[in-house]
Amino acid sequence: MKKNIFLLTLICIALMFPSCKTVKPFQKSRINDAEMSLSSRKIEKYESNFLLYREGASGGNGGKTGGGCGCN
C-alpha cells in the first residue's frame, strides 16, 4: 500500500514537470480566468461538507479533513 502511494505521487510529479514551458505574464490571460483556478469554487462549500459526512474519505481537495465536525 505504501509502495503504491509513493509510486502514484512520483507519477503525478513526473507528469507535471517535463512538459513545463516558461509562461510569461502576458501569456496568462487564459490561466488567470476565474474558472481556471486550481481551488474549489466557494459555492462548493456545502457540497464538500455533505460529502465529508456521507463518505469515509476526506482531504486531498483543499477542504476539511475531519476535524471541526462530528463527521468522518
Place this chain on the structure above:
Amino acid sequence: MCLNASKAQTDSTKYRKLKVDEVNFITSYYHQNGQNSAVTGGIGSERLDDSGNAIDIQLSKFDRKNNKHTFGFELGVDVYSSASSDKIDPSTISSASSGDVRISPSASYLFENTKRNFTLGGGLSFSKEFDYTSVGTNVLFSKASKDKNTEFSAKASVFLDTWKVILPIELRPYSPNFKYRQEQSAPRNSYNLALGLSQVINPRLQMSILTDIGFQKGLLGTAYQRVYFADNGNKPYSEKLPDNRFKLPIGLRANYFLGDRFILRGFYRYYTDSWKLTAHTAELEVPYKITPFMSIAPFYRFYSQSGIEYFKPYKEHVLSDTYYTSDYDLSKFTSNLVGLNFRMTSADGILGIKALNTLELRYSYYKRSTSLTSHLITLALKFK
C-alpha cells in the same frame, strides 16, 4: 516642493488604508433520504433536511513596504432536521434531537511579501451544535517562484473538539461497552498537515498535487448510533470504533482551457487510512463560456470506497467483535454526483445592484449504491 510632499503623504496614506475587498454570501438547501439509518442500527429512514448559510468578509491593506495584509471573517449558521436523530429516543413523537442549529465563526490573517513572493498566515475557528463543540487553529506558508509559475504551500491545523456524549435512550445512564456515561464530555482531536504544489504547464494548462496527512485521536465513533448483534437478541450497544485514525489522501487537479469557450476541470483523489478504508474519487466539470461574463458548467463525480474493516449490516456483528459499526457511511459502496453550475459576473452590477459582482447558482443530485439519495441547491453572491 510643498505640493510634492503633500502628494507623497497622500500616496503613503493610500497604501496604508484598510479597505473591504469583497463580501460573500452563500445559502443552500439540502434534502436527503435513504433506508440505512445508523441511529437505528443500519435500518430505518435517513431523511434529513439542512439549510446552510454563511457570510464572509475580506479586508486588505498595503504597508509602506508594499506588503499586503489580508483579514478574513466568516460566520456560518446551519439549521437541520433529521428523522434518524429523532430516533435517539424513539418513545417521543419528536424529541429535542430531531433538529439543531450549528453556529461556526472563524477569522484568518494573511501576510504577503510581494517582493519575495511568499505568504504567511493563520486562522482560528469555532463551531457549536447540540452535542459537539470545536475549537480550531491553523498556520500556513506558501512560496511562489519568481515567474509565479510554480507555488508550494504548507498548512498545519489542529482541531480540539469535544463531544457531549448522548447515548440511545435504552442505554442511559451508561452502556456496558462504552467508557463514557450519558452527558459526559469526550475529546476528539484532529491534527492535519496539508502540502500542495501547483505548476503552470503551458498557457492553457495548469496542475496541482495536494496531500492532507491527518491523525485523529479520541472518541471517533458516534455514541447514539446503535449496533445490533446476531447473538444478543434485540438489545443494541453504542457503536464502538478505535480511538485513533491515520489518514492519507493524495489529490491531483488539472485545468485546461480548450479552444476559446470550454474549460476542462479535472480532479482525482486516492485515499487510504488505518481503518483499512481505501477510496477513489474522479471528477470532471466542463464550464462553457456563453459570453466572457457568463458560463454554464455541467459536472460529474464518481466515488468508490472499500468500507472499513469494522462495518457489518444490521444484526451481523457478534458480541466477540472488538470494534463494530453499522454506519453505512463507512461501508463498501459507490456513488455518483451530477449537477449544473451557472455563473454570471459583471463589474457594473447584476440585477440592478451595483455592488453585486458575481452571482452563482449550483444544483447537484447524489445517489449512493446503498440507496441513499440527496439534492443540494446553492446560491452564492459576491459583492465588491
